[in-house]
Amino acid sequence: ACFWSRAYTPERLRADMARGACYEWICVAGRRAGFLAYRHEPDGRRLLLGKLYLATEWHGQGIGARALARVLDAGRRLDVAEVYLYVFRRNLKAIRAYRRAGFVIDRPEVTPCDGGYRYDDYVMVHRFAGTRAA
Secondary structure (H helix, E strand, O other): OHHHHHHOOHHHHHHHHHOOEEEEEEEEOOEEEEEEEEEEOOOOOEEEEEEEEEOHHHOOOOHHHHHHHHHHHHHHHOOOOEEEEEEEOOOHHHHHHHHHOOOEEEEEEEEEOHHHOEEEEEEEEEEOOOOOOO
């Protein structure tokens, strides 16, 4: 709960959007099932999928795959070379879903954060062939 309360304050969300992040609700039958956020990097070559959360009751129904496809479509429209994301190394379910969508593990990355904790992630990448930015 502490992470969520720090990461998703209105001030933090507004600052993220001011830096170009696009937040979208994932809705199913008029209900909010989750959300995603992505940002076109300043160099114009990459799109960061910063957030993709789906309530567990909606898992296994193809909703996450459609949300990922939406982000990949945004990458194609923006003619980026790649879409990348960070995923917790132990989140095997998410890693499988990202692999199914065409992402590959690029590298492990450990990032220190508050209170002596650290993010222990994989950076996963979906590269587009034949883009202007490639």
